Amino acid sequence: GAALETPPLDPPPPPIRIAANLPYNVGTELLVRWLTPKDWPPFWQSLTLMFQREVAERIVAQPGSKAYGRLAILAQWRADARIVLSLPPGAFTPPPKVSSAVVHLDALPEPRFPADAAILSRVVAAAFNQRRKMLRASLKGISPDIEAHLTAAGIPPTERAEQVSLEAFCTLAREVAKA
Template structure:
């Protein structure tokens, strides 16, 4: 990729623009352009896709996405200090990079991108999980994105792919696996970043499903899983009390032991419970 990239090394870019990662913005800069190119390749063939990138910082991954052939990249960066570095990338790839100085939580990317759209990002630590949940729980499905290739703290990545019965298994796993196929595709050590975080990182690739794996109302499923895992040490008859009416009988209706705990239930069981709750609410 380096041969295709006409720009100077990232360390030089950061020094030239006086950039330093800010903890308040959840920033950790990835400087190795070979690694950023490898992350870009985990998203698949980018040639026919627009790409949404959140938190590009000085633009290491941005450069990887463009060099790997992304049709267009929309980079949303909250930190205005990074804009001059991103403008240099835009000049090197005319017409293919749009930079928005904005908060990704407040932007509708579909106004700036054309399908098919892939999301590829080294997400800021402080908003990564919130953004993922938003992308997994839109009002309409399928969503605007065809795949998500996202870097998280390793612990969060493991929660996304966790299976029932494991410590990491919870609401994030259920939401991700209900509507997508997630897999951890890369691991990165702290030393790959400036400054080095205290934790390891991992890249998760999620390919959307055209329809959810099992039928269920999204709002009801979200409410049930939130209650169940909000008090995960309690039996379901206790953790779901107040969320599911006549909780013990409803659990038995769908073949769930009321004394079971949330981490023992698989996705199919939670979806069956959500459907039963919906049936009862409709009388």
Template sequence: MAALDGLPPLREVIATHGIAAKKALGQNFLLDLNLTARIARAAGDLSKCDVLEVGPGPGGLTRGLLAEGARKVLAIEKDARCLPALAEIADAYPGRLEVLNADALAVDPLAHLTPPIRIVANLPYNVGTELLVRWLTPPAWPPVWQSLTLMFQKEVAERITAQPGDKAYGRLAILARWLTDPRIVLTLPPEAFTPPPKIHSAVVHMTALPEPRYPADGKVLNRLVAAGFNQRRKMLRASLKGSAPDIEAKLEAAGIKPTARAEEIGLESWCRLARIVAASGSGA
């Protein structure tokens, strides 16, 4: 890949600009340009899309996205040390890379992007889940993005793609499957990164559904699911006791045994319960 874009290997870039990964920023750099190209390809055809990338670091994935034909990449990078390296990439791809030196949690990228939009990122571990939940809970659905292709700690990726009964099944899986088709497309060992984290990582690809998989009020659904899984060892009649009056009758009306636990309940049943609770006036 370095031969394609005329830029030096990432190890050389890091050494030249003194970009040692900082634990406080959740940084673990992926230096293999073959792997970053695979992640870019997992996002699909980017030639007619603007791409939002959070936490590009020295720009390995950025280079992959541009080499795979992204119409434009907006890279949001909090660490100012990375800006010179990203500027070199911008010079190699004139007019196709815009860099914002900002905190992704504090900036609205939409003013810098033109739909269709895809989000592709090796997310900093310390903000990955929070960003995902934000992207999955916009004011209206469908969202402005077509798909998310995101790297997480493997255990977080498993929480996103878990099925009822799985140990990892919880609020994240329900939210992701309610609104997207989530699947793990790539798993990476610690040694793929510099410095190597203590855990494996995985890339999850999520395609936005045109509408939620089952009808439900998102706020009510979120509230019920959060209450159920916050006390996942309790029966639902206990964990949801404060969520709505006469919760046992509402659980039974939804076809859910009041003695069941949250991890046993599938998405469709959670949505049915949310509709019943909302209809009773016990909404969000």
């Protein structure tokens, strides 16, 4: 069946390592589902997945880079992620129009920094939804006291999302949760 519509099978006993060349049009959605289960640690120990090169770069991106965003935070909050192989279009028959890369993710036993998953997801989504705006503007819908929360988290309210570290986003999520 379609991977996005088929419920996962009962997983075999651990350790489970998933290796897949996912269809590029659903690869990100499947990765997000595997990174956001209700309970952590997940049923899988590692993921080795092929993506379009630009998506792979977004998964492993660091703050300050153009590729840094929600996917990097989501992946790096709960896993160690790295690109292990890059492939040109000519490696496939027929060759696609894009380059590819294989990303390996090892699940962490617990998230890298404490934060409520739902609040972190909401904060990060709002921050990167308008990534060129200052955080005080892009996050104003999260809380009426967002500037105070940003300051308490050690983040200048004039900062832009792509400059904020994973740890700082987790700190901000904890501050918002207190309210």
